[in-house]
Amino acid sequence: MSCFDIKNLNLYYGDFQALKGINMNILKNNITAFIGPSGCGKSTLIKSLNRMNDLIENCRITGKVELFGESIYGDMDVNLLRKRVGMVFQKPNPFPMSVYDNIAFGPRTHGIKSKPQLNEIVERSLQDAAIWGELKDRLGKSALGLSGGQQQRLCVARALAVEPEVLLLDEPTSALDPISTGKIEELLLTLKNRYSIIIVTHNMQQATRISDYTAFFLLGEVIEFGPTENLFSMPVDKRTENYITGRFG
Amino acid sequence: MPNGDIMNKNKSFSLEILMRGVFLSCAAVSILAVLLICLFLFANGIPGIGKIGLLDFLTGTSWKPNDIPASFGILPMIVGSCLVTLGAISIGVPIGVASAVFMAFCCPKNLYKILKPAINLLAGIPSVIYGFFGMAAIVPVFGNSIISACILLGLMILPTVIGLSESALRAVPEQFYEGALALGSGHYRAVYRVALPAAKSGVMAAVVLGVGRAIGETMAVIMVAGNQARMPKDMFPIPKGLFRGIRTLTANIVIEMGYAAELHREALIATGVVLLIFILIINLCFGDTLRRKKQ
Numbered sequence: 001m002s003c004f005d006i007k008n009l010n011l012y013y014g015d016f017q018a019l020k021g022i023n024m025n026i027l028k029n030n031i032t033a034f035i036g037p038s039g040c041g042k043s044t045l046i047k048s049l050n051r052m053n054d055l056i057e058n059c060r061i062t063g064k065v066e067l068f069g070e071s072i073y074g075d076m077d078v079n080l081l082r083k084r085v086g087m088v089f090q091k092p093n094p095f096p097m098s099v100y101d102n103i104a105f106g107p108r109t110h111g112i113k114s115k116p117q118l119n120e121i122v123e124r125s126l127q128d129a130a131i132w133g134e135l136k137d138r139l140g141k142s143a144l145g146l147s148g149g150q151q152q153r154l155c156v157a158r159a160l161a162v163e164p165e166v167l168l169l170d171e172p173t174s175a176l177d178p179i180s181t182g183k184i185e186e187l188l189l190t191l192k193n194r195y196s197i198i199i200v201t202h203n204m205q206q207a208t209r210i211s212d213y214t215a216f217f218l219l220g221e222v223i224e225f226g227p228t229e230n231l232f233s234m235p236v237d238k239r240t241e242n243y244i245t246g247r248f249g
Numbered sequence: 250m251p252n253g254d255i256m257n258k259n260k261s262f263s264l265e266i267l268m269r270g271v272f273l274s275c276a277a278v279s280i281l282a283v284l285l286i287c288l289f290l291f292a293n294g295i296p297g298i299g300k301i302g303l304l305d306f307l308t309g310t311s312w313k314p315n316d317i318p319a320s321f322g323i324l325p326m327i328v329g330s331c332l333v334t335l336g337a338i339s340i341g342v343p344i345g346v347a348s349a350v351f352m353a354f355c356c357p358k359n360l361y362k363i364l365k366p367a368i369n370l371l372a373g374i375p376s377v378i379y380g381f382f383g384m385a386a387i388v389p390v391f392g393n394s395i396i397s398a399c400i401l402l403g404l405m406i407l408p409t410v411i412g413l414s415e416s417a418l419r420a421v422p423e424q425f426y427e428g429a430l431a432l433g434s435g436h437y438r439a440v441y442r443v444a445l446p447a448a449k450s451g452v453m454a455a456v457v458l459g460v461g462r463a464i465g466e467t468m469a470v471i472m473v474a475g476n477q478a479r480m481p482k483d484m485f486p487i488p489k490g491l492f493r494g495i496r497t498l499t500a501n502i503v504i505e506m507g508y509a510a511e512l513h514r515e516a517l518i519a520t521g522v523v524l525l526i527f528i529l530i531i532n533l534c535f536g537d538t539l540r541r542k543k544q
Contacts, residue, residue: 050431052427052430052431055427055430079433079434079435080433081433082430082431082432082433083432083433086431086432087431089424089427089428089431091424093422093424093425093427093428094428095425095428095429095443095446095447096425096446096447097446105429105432105434105442105443106432106433106434109429109432109433109434109438110433155428158428158432159431159432162432162433
């Protein structure tokens with residue numbers, strides 16, 4: 001079953017066309033990786049899946065994106081969409097407040113006020129993000145005091161706290177050291193049973209390690225999209241082969 | 250020519266020292282000014298306080314410089330200054346911070362082009378003009394009273410509060426705001442729950458500077474506050490008491506300095522000493538908030 005169904009998506013920043021006729025079917029409970037050189041449109045695409053591109057002036061979109069069959073650019077409430085499609089950013093961005101309040105921000109936004117319920121959500125989210133053990137005694141401390149890797153896992157936990165259906169990650173490990181990166185990857189593998197995960201990465205080893213499907217982007221187009229194993233072992237397109245063998249990009 | 254090279258180096262080196270001296274002495278002018286002001290005030294004010302008695306001066310409730318024997322208690326003026334400042338803050342800060350939020354996060358560009366210069370202009374208007382405005386627009390409604398002074402001062406501190414809060418809000422990294430939106434938060438919730446708390450120390454600094462501005466304001470206050478020395482018990486019952494007049498430390502000095510002599514004059518300078526100490530305390534607080542911001 002597909003979680004995102006993208007049909008003929010075009011995206012323009014003013015006169016510049018950043019995405020050209022994207023057609024993709026992203027499967028549920030899988031990890032899908034977007035790879036490609038900088039400026040190829042992979043981050044742009046991931047941001048159009050939870051409509052973060054709405055923030056950018058002069059951004060125009062044509063085509064269709066469906067989340068479990070519902071058009072997200074139709075009359076869907078954008079806040080509700082973002083609750084259903086969580087996002088983790090390239091740079092860890094915990095809010096300048098306590099660990100607890102960081103996690104509770106999302107649930108509170110969506111109307112949960114009861115303290116016991118919030119406690120439970122905070123504990124569950126941190127456990128799901130495999131960081132409960134490290135943080136359970138520091139819930140009241142500022143999240144800005146955590147290490148980069150912890151901050152990023154906190155951001156994953158914060159995204160999980162609103163019980164999304166899909167998790168988008170925009171180069172989530174590019175600012176982290178290899179050990180923290182390993183922890184995030186491990187975490188994503190455990191999460192894919194319950195969530196559909198889309199990850200943008202510059203790191204091709206990362207894509208092969210964790211993803212089930214990979215899409216290769218170049219200049220705003222999807223050049224090749226298929227099971228990760230196939231894409232990396234026998235790419236159909238010459239450009240894909242050149243990229244994954246390190247001949248450019 | 251190696252020799253000429255060295256000569257050149259020496260020349261530029263001495264120029265360095267010279268320029269350093271120029272900049273240093275320019276910087277020293279302000280320090281010197283502060284020191285001289287403090288010196289003058291303390292030298293002229295302290296003897297007066299000594300003659301009146303510190304406790305009688307600070308906690309005395311009656312100011313009757315022309316009676317025999319005269320009494321010089323400035324507590325009513327201290328209360329007055331604190332009260333109008335408090336009032337100004339409680340009017341100016343909410344409006345100012347909300348304006349700053351609007352300007353930093355919600356303002357359409359065209360409107361901003363009008364709003365920003367308007368606020369800068371507000372900062373540049375001389376206080377006597379504010380006073381005229383108060384006499385023409387506020388006094389007819391609220392009388393020469395505490396409440397008029399609070400409203401007028403509240404308006405006067407707006408540019409300070411708005412300007413500093415706005416730059417604090419603009420300094421909040423975009424990623425906090427984006428992070429909140431990505432969790433399904435609406436624009437206003439993201440601004441009020443994430444961006445505003447992130448800018449807290451900057452906003453606090455704005456408030457402290459606003460306090461400094463309000464407590465030191467003289468001309469506009471004299472023109473609308475009624476200028477009677479009054480104790481807190483006269484403010485009751487609220488709100489009726491708030492429509493009575495009040496005298497601030499600044500007003501006390503300006504109104505009587507023209508004809509004061511001897512001990513009366515010294516008492517007025519001593520009033521200035523008290524005001525200066527207030528300002529010093531506020532500036533220490535301000536420095537403290539800035540330091541915390543850096544951490």
